[in-house]
Amino acid sequence: MDFLQFETKLKKLDKQLPEILQRIVLAIGEELLNQIVDEIQRQDLIDTGGLWQSFTQGGENNIWEFDFDRNTLTLEVGSNLPYAEHLNDGYTITKGHFVPGYWKSQGGFVYDPDAKTGFWARPRSFIGRKYFDIALQNTEGGMNALINKLLQKELERMVG
Template identity: 40%
Template sequence: MSLKILGLKQFIKQVEKATDGGLKREFGLWLEGLGMDFLGLIQDEIIRTETVDTRRLLNSFNRGDSEGIWSISEGGLTLEIGTRLAYASYANDGHFQQKRFVPGYWRGDRFVYEPGASTGMMLREKWVEGSHYWDNALAIFERIFQRSLERRMQQWLDTEF
């Protein structure tokens, strides 16, 4: 008993030709574009959830920022995005605020932090709820990634075969 699949050898040759470096390069560029999209989603969620007003956290999710993490490897199709800011996870997950004095002054209803100021405010110990900006952005990205991968694979198949 035998089974013959017509066109299988031709198909295998086309796959080998297509994957001879070109496909990895194409998918590396596609992955890089998705990484940029994810950075945008994180920034949008930081703004939407009003996580910070100093812009330090927001700016750390930029490609090329010294406090951001951005790495991509074409061959293994790996993309790593993050931030080196220690308080980023506290802002996302929540944390206990310790009782402490914060130097600065009030300008209307807004507190302005000023190191070394003789005035300021006393923070009390309490739980500060996280904004879940990262979790929200990741949930959105997962949906986008799935659709984008399906479209990209279909485009590749349509082009190559």
């Protein structure tokens, strides 16, 4: 490749830089969601897919908002499920209340708002499991390597 061809490829790369950066940010967001689901599974926090689904792009109750404004790329990811935050940060039951549902034969409780059976939740505090914080920390730890890998891939595609 001569210098003119190289210069043409660099100019094309410059024009496509916003798209490249968007792909990289979206890949990082996907990686964070994967880390969150892995941490939920590692801690064996739930036996249904509701929380996992909420941390899957396009899943029910998933937050996936991308914004490219004023030379800034922003991607907000997470879950709209109220109990996702409670499970991560901890919570306190200040007043006892009835929780409708039933117990499975393997010992897990299934919430069912229409059930006549259930249990009485007494006042107490629950320590947060910090699954989101742990996943974020794990992702941040490998963030530079991931960004470098994605940039290298894009550069090879554009210039190589």
